[in-house]
Amino acid sequence: MFDIEYPIIQAALGGTEWDMVELTAEIADAGALGHVQHPVATSKRGAKEVINKISKGSWDDELIEELVERQHSIIDRVLDQTDGSFIVNVRVHERQVDAPDLIQALIHRASEDREFASQCKGILTSAGAPKYTKQIQEAGFLNLHTCALPIHAKKAVESGVDVVNVTGYEAGGHVSHQPVHTFPLVAGTTKMDLDTPITAGGGVFNGAQITGLLTMGVQAAYIGTRFLVSKESDYNQKAKEILADEKTGFEDTVIAPSLLSDARFYRTKGSIKLKKMKEKGATWSEIAKEEGKRFQILDDQGELQEAAIMAGQAIGGINDIKPVKKIINQLMKEGVNTYKKTANL
Ligand SMILES: Cc1cc2nc3c(=O)[nH]c(=O)nc-3n(C[C@H](O)[C@H](O)[C@H](O)COP(=O)(O)O)c2cc1C
DSSP: OOOOSSSEEEOOOOOSSOOOHHHHHHHHHHTSBEEEOOOSSOSSOOHHHHHHHHHTTOOOHHHHHHHHHHHHHHHHHHHHHOSSOEEEEEEOOTTOTTHHHHHHHHHHHHHHOHHHHHHEEEEEEESSOOTTHHHHHHTTOEEEEEESSHHHHHHHHHTTOSEEEEEOTTSSEEOOSSOOOHHHHHHHHHTTOOSSOEEEESSOOSHHHHHHHHHTTOSEEEESHHHHTSTTOOSOHHHHHHHHOTTOOTTOEEEEEOSSSEEEEEOOHHHHHHHHHHHTTOOHHHHHHHHHHHHHHHHTTOOGGGSOOBOOGGGGGOOOOOOHHHHHHHHHHHHHHHHHHHHTO
16 A cells, blocks of 8 residues: 555644754654654745744735645655655644645645656545545545544544544644543454454554554554654754653653643743643633743744643654664664564463
C-alpha cells in the first residue's frame, strides 16, 4: 500500500518554526513512511502572529496562500532528499479555514508533478470529520484519517477512508476530549472487524509496543514523540534535551487547551497557565492567543518554562537524541526480539 519496508509511520508533527524536513526525508529513506506536516507559521509570519489571526477568525487569502506555499516548500525539500514514501497531513477541523486550499493544492500538484505523485502515498486528514475523502481518492491518493475513539473509527470507515489511524490519550499534541487510551482504543477498534487497514499510536517508544500493536491487528505503528526527540528533528534543541533527560518521567505531561482541542504538553509553567485559563472559563480565542505567545517563546529560544512544548507520555521512555535510522533499527530489533520471546513460550 505504502511501498515501505517497516511497519512504522511518522506521525504528523505540525509546526511553527520547525518543519521536520530532515526528519521526514530520513524516515522515508530508512524504509518507513515519512509525513509532511501542516504548517502553523509561514516564511513571513511567526506562530504568534498566525495564531493570533486564527484566534480572531481573521484568516485572509494572503495567509492561506502563505501556508500553502510553506507546505509545498517542505515537500520540495523532502523530494530533494529522498526517493522514499511519505504522506501529507491536513488538519480538517472546522476552524482550520486553510484545509480546502491545502487539499486542492496537493491534488493540483499530483496532476503535474510525477515525482510527487509517485512518492506521496496519501493525505492524512485529522482533527475533524473525514469530509474530503472522495476528492482525495479521485486524485489518486489514499485517505488516511486520524480518530481517537472507536466510534469515530467506525464512522470514518463508513465514509470510505482507506486507512483508519487511531491515536490514544497518551499521545503528544491534540487528543480527544474523552480520555480513551491506546490499549482499549486499539482493541475496541480492531474488535469491530472494519475491513479497512488500521494504524495506531499514542505512547509508542519501543519495539515491544510495535509488536504488541501488530499482534492486536494493527498494520503499522504511528509514532510522534519518539521521532520528535531525534537528531534530525528541528524542534527546539533545549526542549529535545529536557524531553530526553532521564529525570523526565511518564508523569511529566499535562493536558491543556490548544488551538483546535485539548492537547498533551510537556509540563511547564506555560502549559499549566493554559490549563488554568480553561478551568477559569477563558474563551477559546483568549486561550489560542495565549498559546500563540507560548509557541513563539519556544521558537525564539526563550525561557522553556514559559513555553508550550507539545510532547506525549512516551518522554518517560526516551533517554537519547539519536539519528532516526538508529531509532528505526532499534525499534525493529526490539520488536523482533519480543516476537521471538513470545513465540518461544
Ligand atoms: C509537536 C507535535 C505536533 C503535532 N502536530 C500534529 C498535527 O499538526 N496534526 C495532527 O494530526 N497531529 C499532530 N500531532 C499528534 C501526532 O500526530 C500523533 O498523534 C502523536 O504524536 C502520537 O503519539 P506519540 O507522540 O505518543 O507518539 C502532534 C504531536 C506533537 C508532539
